[in-house]
Amino acid sequence: MAAPKQRSVKRTKMINNTIVHVVLAILAVIWVFPIAWVVLTSFRAEKGSYVSTFLPQGYTLANYVKLFTDTTILNFPKMFGNTLFIAICSCILSTFYVLAVSYCLSRLRFKFRKPYMNMAMVLGLFPGFMSMVAVYFILKALGLSEGGLIRLALILCYSGGAGLGFQIAKGFFDTIPLAIDEAALIDGCTRWQIFQKITLPLSKPIIVYTVLTAFIGPWVDFIFAKVICRANADYYTVAIGLWRMLEKEYIDNWYTCFAAGAVLISIPIAILFMFLQRYYVDGMSSGAVKG
Amino acid sequence: MRKYVTVLMAGALAATMLGGCGSAGQSASGGEHMRLMVWAPSEDQSKDSGEWLQTCCEAFAEAHPEYDISFVYGVADEATAASQVAQDPSASADVFMYANDNITVLTDAKAVAKFGGIYEQQIMDTNSETVTDSLRQDGFLYGVPFTTNTWYMFYDKKVFSDEDIKSLDKMLEKGVVSFPFTNSWYLPAFYIANGCTLFEDGTVEEAGVDFAGDKAVEVTDYLIDLLDNPNFVVDADGSGMAGMRDGSINAMFTGSWDAASIREILGDDMGVAALPTYTLNGEEKQMMAYAGSKAIGVNATSDHMVASIQLAIYLGSAEAQKLHYDLRNVVPCNTELLADETISSDMLVVAQNDTFDRTSILQPFVSKMSNCWTPVENMGKGIRNKTVTHENAAEQTQAMNDAMNSDGIS
Numbered sequence: 083m084a085a086p087k088q089r090s091v092k093r094t095k096m097i098n099n100t101i102v103h104v105v106l107a108i109l110a111v112i113w114v115f116p117i118a119w120v121v122l123t124s125f126r127a128e129k130g131s132y133v134s135t136f137l138p139q140g141y142t143l144a145n146y147v148k149l150f151t152d153t154t155i156l157n158f159p160k161m162f163g164n165t166l167f168i169a170i171c172s173c174i175l176s177t178f179y180v181l182a183v184s185y186c187l188s189r190l191r192f193k194f195r196k197p198y199m200n201m202a203m204v205l206g207l208f209p210g211f212m213s214m215v216a217v218y219f220i221l222k223a224l225g226l227s228e229g230g231l232i233r234l235a236l237i238l239c240y241s242g243g244a245g246l247g248f249q250i251a252k253g254f255f256d257t258i259p260l261a262i263d264e265a266a267l268i269d270g271c272t273r274w275q276i277f278q279k280i281t282l283p284l285s286k287p288i289i290v291y292t293v294l295t296a297f298i299g300p301w302v303d304f305i306f307a308k309v310i311c312r313a314n315a316d317y318y319t320v321a322i323g324l325w326r327m328l329e330k331e332y333i334d335n336w337y338t339c340f341a342a343g344a345v346l347i348s349i350p351i352a353i354l355f356m357f358l359q360r361y362y363v364d365g366m367s368s369g370a371v372k373g
Numbered sequence: 374m375r376k377y378v379t380v381l382m383a384g385a386l387a388a389t390m391l392g393g394c395g396s397a398g399q400s401a402s403g404g405e406h407m408r409l410m411v412w413a414p415s416e417d418q419s420k421d422s423g424e425w426l427q428t429c430c431e432a433f434a435e436a437h438p439e440y441d442i443s444f445v446y447g448v449a450d451e452a453t454a455a456s457q458v459a460q461d462p463s464a465s466a467d468v469f470m471y472a473n474d475n476i477t478v479l480t481d482a483k484a485v486a487k488f489g490g491i492y493e494q495q496i497m498d499t500n501s502e503t504v505t506d507s508l509r510q511d512g513f514l515y516g517v518p519f520t521t522n523t524w525y526m527f528y529d530k531k532v533f534s535d536e537d538i539k540s541l542d543k544m545l546e547k548g549v550v551s552f553p554f555t556n557s558w559y560l561p562a563f564y565i566a567n568g569c570t571l572f573e574d575g576t577v578e579e580a581g582v583d584f585a586g587d588k589a590v591e592v593t594d595y596l597i598d599l600l601d602n603p604n605f606v607v608d609a610d611g612s613g614m615a616g617m618r619d620g621s622i623n624a625m626f627t628g629s630w631d632a633a634s635i636r637e638i639l640g641d642d643m644g645v646a647a648l649p650t651y652t653l654n655g656e657e658k659q660m661m662a663y664a665g666s667k668a669i670g671v672n673a674t675s676d677h678m679v680a681s682i683q684l685a686i687y688l689g690s691a692e693a694q695k696l697h698y699d700l701r702n703v704v705p706c707n708t709e710l711l712a713d714e715t716i717s718s719d720m721l722v723v724a725q726n727d728t729f730d731r732t733s734i735l736q737p738f739v740s741k742m743s744n745c746w747t748p749v750e751n752m753g754k755g756i757r758n759k760t761v762t763h764e765n766a767a768e769q770t771q772a773m774n775d776a777m778n779s780d781g782i783s
Binding site: 134154219222334335337 | 412414416419420421422447448450452454457460461464465466610611612614615618619630
């Protein structure tokens with residue numbers, strides 16, 4: 083009696099698994115589909131924005147070559163450089179802000195702590211671009227809206243408000259036992275040393291998460307860059323460049339290059355993620371304090 | 374860690390400071406020193422297409438030794454320049470180029486200077502009245518026109534004869550025609566052909582839009598049948614150009630911005646012509662495009678008003694327009710230039726001017742015009758999706774007319 087029952091359990095399991103995997107496979111195809119299409123388009127040999135076939139009729143690297151060599155009208159390498167520079171600087175600054183603010187709110191006790199957290203939450207409810215016009219005029223008054231200072235202006239925009247997004251990191255720091263801090267204090271550590279030598283090494287996963295979000299924000303932002311760069315083409319970021327490629331004067335010639343550009347901008351994010359994922363997993367699995 | 378962060382931040386600052394010098398041209402002379410900011414599309418400034426802007430600005434500086442001008446160039450194409458300038462006039466270019474349909478954006482923001490006196494006379498002398506009218510509001514002239522802006526027909530000469538292209542119906546018998554049916558810059562051409570009007574002659578805002586009654590319903594009915602014609606293809610998302618490329622489409626409607634691509638496809642077989650007529654109830658109706666102009670405007674908050682106005686007039690002069698045409702094929706509108714033999718024999722120039730003069734209306738730029746785009750687009754989409762049929766054509770046309778005349782979202 084036992085044998086058939088066991089087999090039927092096995093079979094049910096197998097049927098279940100098959101169904102689950104088929105559904106997952108279908109979903110995976112649907113999700114990957116647009117990305118695959120963009121990648122295919124970036125290698126497409128035929129010009130124009132509209133094609134009647136799904137697969138390109140011919141493949142070429144020319145779109146990538148054009149993106150980097152045909153720089154007189156849309157200077158993609160320069161935009162790429164601008165964006166990379168802005169994103170890296172804002173990433174470093176905002177990561178530092180977020181972690182520092184989170185640490186203070188998690189470990190220190192001061193009068194303004196509660197009001198600050200409430201205020202941050204209320205401010206966080208408003209979308210950032212609501213303040214865009216005000217931000218623009220403040221930057222202009224400071225003389226940051228022209229020339230090379232535009233880069234600084236963008237870095238300030240992207241990193242300035244980072245301290246409000248402390249919630250997740252603070253939550254993580256709260257899980258690190260206070261006992262460690264106290265032990266360190268007794269041994270003569272300063273607050274900064276505790277932060278730097280104890281808390282940070284124990285918080286790799288949350289650092290990784292903060293770095294990723296802090297990098298992707300400025301990397302893909304369009305609206306602030308558009309408002310602040312205005313007519314200064316030398317300081318355009320890739321988001322503006324890609325948008326311009328789709329304007330009616332350029333779309334026919336630049337559409338496949340647009341796809342190539344889209345593939346290229348996903349590379350730094352992918353690299354960053356792949357590189358940091360290791361720590362992400364490490365940090366998750368080997369917790370800080372055991373027992 | 375602290376050192377690391379400090380060094381990086383210092384580095385970031387230093388790098389931005391170093392990159393601080395913009396592109397400024399310098400003319401060394403003893404005149405009044407000034408800094409003029411000029412905005413133009415990137416093609417006008419690129420080396421590949423001959424640096425039209427730089428060449429013209431330097432020529433202007435040379436012709437005016439009384440000024441010592443540092444030029445600062447910025448990139449803003451005609452379609453978006455107006456909104457950029459209106460956003461913050463005091464931090465915008467002294468001289469910029471804009472498309473005339475944005476004129477109310479500029480005047481509402483008090484961002485554009487009026488041309489008057491001898492300057493106005495100078496502009497009037499070298500341009501047709503239709504062109505200057507496109508830049509007037511309440512009687513004031515707001516820019517120096519340098520080209521007209523409209524759409525017309527590109528076709529394959531192997532398929533259509535000179536006689537065929539006069540009538541859309543004849544063309545549909547001979548070959549495949551593609552039309553941006555769901556784009557409200559193009560679709561009204563059919564309605565205007567049959568006597569529908571926008572703000573009377575385009576300037577009387579109170580008059581409203583008249584896309585109602587039998588004259589409009591007839592057109593809707595015609596369009597429904599037109600879409601059933603197997604030789605008629607809707608051009609959307611670049612499908613017209615793709616069809617030209619693979620040979621499945623023989624004629625399409627677009628403007629000078631696509632001319633280079635079409636010439637690459639058709640070569641010497643490329644034909645360009647003004648809009649054809651179409652046959653409605655046995656009568657020939659002339660399709661009418663929206664037409665406008667592109668102009669050089671002067672910032673009303675400019676610190677150097679006289680020099681800016683002189684520069685704008687120079688950039689719109691026959692000399693500068695000629696160079697613009699030679700370098701970038703920008704169709705001139707200066708009446709002296711149009712009399713020039715080489716220019717007047719260029720088929721693109723002929724077609725664009727013919728369209729402007731004969732088969733177009735001035736695109737209204739009264740502010741209520743902004744209510745007119747979506748309803749027409751929806752009509753085009755409705756006919757394409759077969760939700761607008763012969764049975765409900767009257768009702769749907771009336772609904773379109775109501776929506777065009779209403780301020781709210783309906």
